[in-house]
Structures are given as C-alpha cells and as structure tokens.
Amino acid sequence: MWHRKTWPCSRTPGLPVRDLAGHAIAVAVTALVLLFIAVPLGAVLLESFHVAGPLPLEGLKRITVEAIALIPEEERDEAVQRWVDSADDRQWMDGVAAALELIGEEVPWNRAANYDDQIAAARDAVSALPPDRRAAFDAELPIAVIMLHKRIPLAFAVRDRLDEDQFATLRTGAEERLALDHYRAFLEEPRLQNAAKNSLMLAGLACLLVVPVAFLLAYGVNRAAVPFATTVRFAALVPLVSPPVIMAFAAILLFGRQGVITNDLLDHALGLIDADTDNLYGIGGVVLAQLLSFTPPAFIILDNALARQDGRLEEAAASQGAGPWAVFRRVTLPMAAPGLVRAVILVFILSMTDFGNPLVIGRDFPVVAGIVYDEMIGFSNTPLSAALCIWLILPAIVAYLVLEAAMGRKRYTSAGDTGVATELPVPRPARLGIASVTYLYLGLVSLVYLTVVVGSVTRVWGQDFSLTFDHFRETSSVYGYVASEQGLSSVWQSIRIAAMAAPLGGILALIIAYIIERVRPPGRNLLNFVVLLPAVLPGVIFGVGYLVFFNAPLGMPELALTGTSAILVANILFGNMFVGVLAGRALLQRYDASIEEAAASLGASTVERFVRVTMPMMRHAILLGALYVFIDGLTTLSAVVFLVGPEHDLASVAIFDHASNAYYGLACAKSVAILATVALVMGAMGLSERIARARGRVLAPARRPA
C-alpha cells in the first residue's frame, strides 16, 4: 500500500520535520542511557561528599523548638516541665553548658573534668551570671536540657506529626551534609596512606612490566619478527575472555605455599627453596597476576597503533642511512608514542582499580581498591568507598590530561597509505629476543590454563592430587565448606543473566549507533559521550554507582533494584554496550547513506528503514556487540560483585569468593565451565558467520563513491 503513504519531502534521512519517530526514539534512548550510565556515575560523585555527623547546637535547638511546637498547646508546658524536672544533675550540667553557649557566654569550667566537679562549677557559674544575662539564660536552659537529653521522648511524643527523615534526625541528633571528610580521610588515615603507597607502587610496576611486554608482542606480530604471527596474535588475546582472578589463583597453585613449582618441584624434589617462605604471595604475586591479566588489553592498543603505522616511514629512514636500531628509536618508537601513552594509562587504571588479584594473592599487601571492596562489602560504607573510587582514578586522569597536553603540541596525522607494513627485516638478535619474550609469555599463559583445568579435577591441590569431579557437583563435600555455592548453579545463573543482557545490548547498541550516525539529533554528542563512559571508567565505580543509585532511586525505596536480576542485566548491558555502538558506527560510516535515502524515497519510514534495511546490513555489528556483552557478563567481576544478592550469585563472584577463601578446586571448576561456555558460544558464532558467508548473505559494503 505504498501509494497511500506521504512522500518524503526531503532526501536527507533525519530531517526533523519528517523524522518525528526517529527523534522521539532518540530522546527516549538518550534518557535511558542517562538513567543507567550517567546518573549512577553522578551518584558516586555525590555520595562521596555525604558526611553524617552530629548537628551543631543551633541546628539541634531549631529542630527541638520545632518539635516542641508540635505538641498540643494544652500539654506542651506540662511536658516540657516534666522533661526538665526528670533531668539528673549531670544532664542539667550539660544543659547549663549548652545554654551558656547559646547565649554567647563562654563555659567557664573544664568540660573534661569529672562530673561532680563539673556540676559544682556549673552551679557557681549560674549564680555568677550577671542579672542582665540571667533572663536569656533561663529561657534557653529548658530547651538545652531537652535537646541534649530528652530528644528521644520528644521525638516519640510527636512522631505521628513528623515524616520519617525528620523523626530520624530528631532521634539521632545527627544530620547528613556535604563535605570533603572522606577525601580528607585518605590524606589523614595511616591505613589508607599505606594502601595508597602500595597501590601506586603496584600500578607503577605493572606499567613497567606490562607495557614493554605488550609492545614486544605487538611489534613481533606486526613486523613478522615471530614465527606464526597470526596464531600469536590470537593467543595473546585469549586471556581477555577468561574468568576473573584466574591468573591470581593459578599463580597460587603454581607458585604458592602448596604450588606445584614452588613446593613440589623446587622444595621437595630439588630442595632448592623452602616453599613456606619462598613463595609468590604478596606484591610479587599480584604483579605476576596483573602482568598476565593486563597484557592482552595493552596488546590490543599497541597492536592497533603499530598496525596503522606507515611502513614507508621506516623505509624512508633506512634510505637516509638509519640502521635498524636508529629506525626503531627515531621513527617506530616516536610514532608509537600516542599508543604507548594510552597503554600506560590503561594499565595504570586497571592496576589501581583491581581488587580481585590483590585480595586473592596479595595477603599482607593492602591496596586502595581492596579497601574499597572491604568498605563496601564488609561495612556498607558507601560514602568512603565512593571517595576512594574518585581517588583511584584521579592520578590516571591527571596523568592523561598532562600527557595529552604535552602531546597536543605535536599533533600530527600521517598522510598517504597508512597500514602498509615495511618489508625491512628485523635483525636476527632482536628477532630472537622478541620471540623468546613472546613464547615465554604465551607459555606462562598456557600453563595457567592447564593448571586451572587440572585443578578443577584435583581433590585438594598440594595435598591430594587424586582425580575427582566433585568440584562440579552440587552435592559434593569439600572439607569444611559450608556455603551453598558448590556445583554449577551460579554458572547457569551467570549464563542466564548474560543471555538476557546480550541480545538487548546488541540491538540497543545498534539503535544508538543509528541515532548517532543517521538520525543525528542535536544531543548526539552527549549520547555518544555517555555511552563510552563505561569504557574508560573502571568497573568498581560503575558497580558502586548502581548500588548507590538503585538502592532507592530518586528517594523511592519501592523502585529499588538492588538484589534483583534486573540490576545485574542492566549493569552488564550498559557497562559493555559501547563495543556494539563503536562497531555499529564504524559499519554505518562505511555504508553509503544513500542506501537509506533510496529506501526513504521509496516510502520507508525511519523505523521501517531501520528494521528492513539497516538491521540486515548490520548483522555483524549486532552479533559482535551482543557477543561482547555476553562474554563480559560471564567473566567480569568488578562491577557486579557489589550488586549480587543472596539469590543472585554469579559465577564470577563465586570464583572470586572461592579463590579468596582458598577453595581453589571450586574456583577452577567454575572457571572451566565458563571457559567452555565462552568457547562454545564463540565457536557457534564463528560457524554461523562462516555459513552465512558461504551462502553469500554477508556482503562486503560497497565503497562509498569518492
């Protein structure tokens, strides 16, 4: 029935007049994204300034007077008299001191002396008051006594005339205000200072180790300096899809007190060391775990940076007489500098905000992120945790801004055919060095996975190496374990949650990409910025934000999402949606917008264009976005650990709990289950892509006419 539709009056998709539906959806999606990303993040910031403290005297007097006024007039004087009369000497003395302060007189005795002396001094002070001050004092005294010692009976007397907050304030005499106390705590408390020192040292060490290793890997892969470069690239990325803290507890199984290498090999078999003292607990273990965990993300950045380098620059330098080392130092390295800076910042943030590895393997090595975890989980001290979160990312942000400013003066773009690798060979000694580092690293990673697989079927690591499948079973009896987290129920729960979040995330990401690229509403920059925030902000903050905000959204506890699956789905979905958005935008930029203009000129509305034209073209981006949400939903720990409720345990959280309580068999079993799931899903996805391609369903987008 195309002829009944009105013709589009413009060829440009997204013209406001025409595109009401598109703009309405854009507004709705932006609101959704703000609610689930920007608001929780803002809530962290706000929460960090929340200080609960006693009211000052003036405030106390104000709420007391207001409350007294609420007592029915005929009962009021009598009630006041009764409370004042019932005050004992000590309470009366406190009242005198407060009343003196309220009329602006100094308290003339030592408030820290014993009560009998203070009471006597108070009597003297009252009788010594000059007559003109006496009237004012007499007026304040009853209020002062009541507000200090009879506030609770007063509160209950007028309870039905107060709302909940007023009642609570009157009862406790404390108020919430905004102040920097939690930030100051960081600078004042020795416990936090020590942790801060540790965190900075750890992050520095992680950068010093991770970035060079990742750079060597990326350089080797891009300059064909290692054999089997394609396989190496794939292998280097595998740890990205592994469960949390797997590196830390695998390191314990290998190098810990009961570790096969430290205990069984070096101690018992060779007698070289004593595994009880020479082991990897502490900062060394954390650094190793972080090296293995953070090299893949740093590798992605550096691989990308090196792959885009124009090989002609190196050839130009060589033809100018620069030898391989001079080419590397004067051309390759300076060109890779922006990538290196980004890698350093990334690793620094990752290391600073990592609590899993330090808590599992760090032992007596407290870090700030670990304190955030303890304060949140152990003491529900959200304001302090929030302030610590801000402290955690502050150094990285400052460093980033400084480096950006420094690099900004040398902004450059490389013209011409970027990405053409040079054929200049890497000298043999360098090749050998790079290959050694690469294979040593990959060997260590393989060893970790092997250990986890073996650990999952080992009864008690280090003591009883007999084969068992009990760790996978619901009804197993692990010595002394009381929690109900055995078996794989939390894995199924994780899969259920991730499977809910994934398709929603994939499609929502595409809608957002489409809005930004095609509908182009006025607020698209804000939308884009907010969607990308979780990509740069650590998961801890995102988790704390959800906990703070969704406990009682907009002050309404009825809307609370905490402890439900919904909050987990939302957190996983919005925390990882950016990948699908970026992929979708990249693909849309490659497709000529005139395809949609053609659909529009044939009478398709915005929604019809999206469903019938864009979605089929964007199949790949949707799949990628959904896959990323799914995998991260299975493996991420940092955000969801704060959100799981009693009925909604997730495998990643369970693995972390097992590992921190030294139930390594259970941790290994769940890790193996997760790895198997991820491998299965990625395999299926790859297969379906291959089939689709074989049938010619996946089309390469036509080049946009120049």
Added chain:
Amino acid sequence: MADLVLDTVTKRFGPTTALDAVSIAVRSGEFVSLVGASGCGKTTLLRIVAGFTRADRGTVSVAGVRVDTLPPHRREIGFVFQSYALFPTKTVAQNIAFGLHLKRAPKREIAARVAELAALVRLDDITGRYPHQLSGGQQQRVALARALAPGPKLLLLDEPLSALDARIRAHLRTEIRRIVEQTGVTAVYVTHDQEEALSISDRVAVMDRGRIVQEDDPVSLYRKPQSRFVAEFLGESNILPARSDGNGALIVDGLGARLPRPAGLPVAEVYAVSVRPESVVLGNGGAGALAQGRLVSADFLGAAVRLRVAVDGIAELTALCPSVHWAKSGVGAGGPVSVHVAPEDMAVFPDTGAAGA
C-alpha cells in the same frame, strides 16, 4: 659510465612473477623513467634497487659496486615515496636534516645544507612547520629535499606525483626535472602516467608483466613503438595490419601503402603498423592520398578535433586535427575525405596480437 646496472633481476611473490630477469643500465647523470600499468613490477624493481625488497636472483650495482647484499641504510640511495613518508613528528628542517644527523655531520654544516636544499625546492620560508601543516605539493618537495640532503649516489622516485591533483602535478613535474638537473644526480623515476614519463625523462623504459618491453628516448619511443603494447600504452594509435610482399617491402592493408622494410625488423608472419592520430592528415583529394574515405564523426576537443574516418578496406581511422585547420576545411559528417600519412610516420613491428597476447 653506467651508474646503475641491474642484471637479470628476478622476483616472485608466491605464484606470480613480479620481475622476470630484468636488466637495465642507467648512465651517470641520466634521468630514466620506468613506466607501465599497475602491477607491471616497476615499483618492485625500484624497491629492490633501494634494498627494501630482496630480489630472488640477479645483481644490482651502483657506480660499479654491487649493493644487493647491503641493507638499505648502507646503499646511499635516496628514495622519494608516493605517500611522501615524511616523519610527522619532525619539522621540515628536521626532516631534511635527518640523514645528515645520522652521518654525525657538524651542526653548522647541517644548517647550511638544510638551508641550501630548502632554497633549492623553494621552501625556505616554511622550514619550521610540521608536515601536516603543508599542502601535498609542499610535502613532496620536502621529501625530495630530504632524499637529496645526504648527497646520495642515486635518486629513486616512486610515483611521487600521483597523490597530487593535476595542476600541481604538471608544475611539480618540471620542478623535479629542474632540481635533479641542478644537483646532477642520477635519477630513476617510476610512474604509470605516460605523459609524465615522456615529458620528464632522458630515457623511458616501458614495462609489462615483469619485463622491460622497450627502452628509448621519449621521442623515438613515441614515434617508433616496437610493439602493439607500447603503441597502445603510450598515447593513442591506429594499428593497421601489414604484410610482407616478399620483395623486401611491406604493404599496409587497406591504405595500399607500400613501405620499405626497416632494417632489423624481425621476420614474422604478420606485421602491424602504428600510425598516430596526429599523423593522419585528411584532405579533399589531391596528390599523395593513400586512400579515400568518409567522415563519420567529428568531436571538438578545444585545441584539436578528433575525426573518425571510414576507409574502404579497413574499418576506421582516427585522426587528430588542430581545430584552427579544421574550421577552415568545411567538411561535414558523411562528406568524402582523402587520407594522407607520411611514410616516416608509420612504425612497423611484428604483430603478436592485441596487447601482446
């Protein structure tokens, strides 16, 4: 004395042969162009000379010394890239000075040399800028200055103008020729643009599928192509079949022209004759007409008019006539014309079929 000598240089990439036993000698101070369609191996050849790519077989000598075993940074060969390949982190002056720094030349000397080269490429007022602040043409001038700065024995230019737009290309072409002449350096220039090659070079080598098919000075190359490929690749050409009359002469079919057999022409069954459109002169009868025909169409091109003539015996000829002459002739479409071609404007070669198949 030959400055650059390539001897049977061969290079394969997997199953494809990029270079098939190429040999060429370039004299000292000579400007030689390698021209050919994309994929003919010309850039590979240049990269082998520079040392960026290794040949499978064959030798490369510069000034009598074999260099194919040396890494590129020991060859003292300047290279200008299509993509300019300027160091984006360095200023114009720092780019030019790069090679001199590596030679650990004294600071004063470097500054003087940079100033000299900046003046040579006429960029002396912007030596403090970064590459991204320059236009494409300026960037390529910097690249040229940088390549010349260390005083290379040989200058290689790989399609240096193809990323620029047409007007700048024509201008920079003459600039490159001037700069190379001024420095006296031996230069090898790779391009797919035959007009560029003809206008800039002392000698042009035409490459096809990994081989050099003909090399000569530009005028001879254009006027006397020795194969259908060269005739069709360089400019436009009417290719007419010809045969031997058995008495040491050649008969051009359709035109009825009889040519003395050129010395050194290989014996073949079939020959072909190439006639450039501008060598085809049309008239209305008169002495010396080779054939009679009818005007099919006339396309006005501005400076010239392209005329299509149907000639009895052969299908069609293309003629190019200066438009000032055409305006006076007054022949309309369908009108009778006579065809004149001077014998020296016909190039004869054995015909191995279209595009040398």
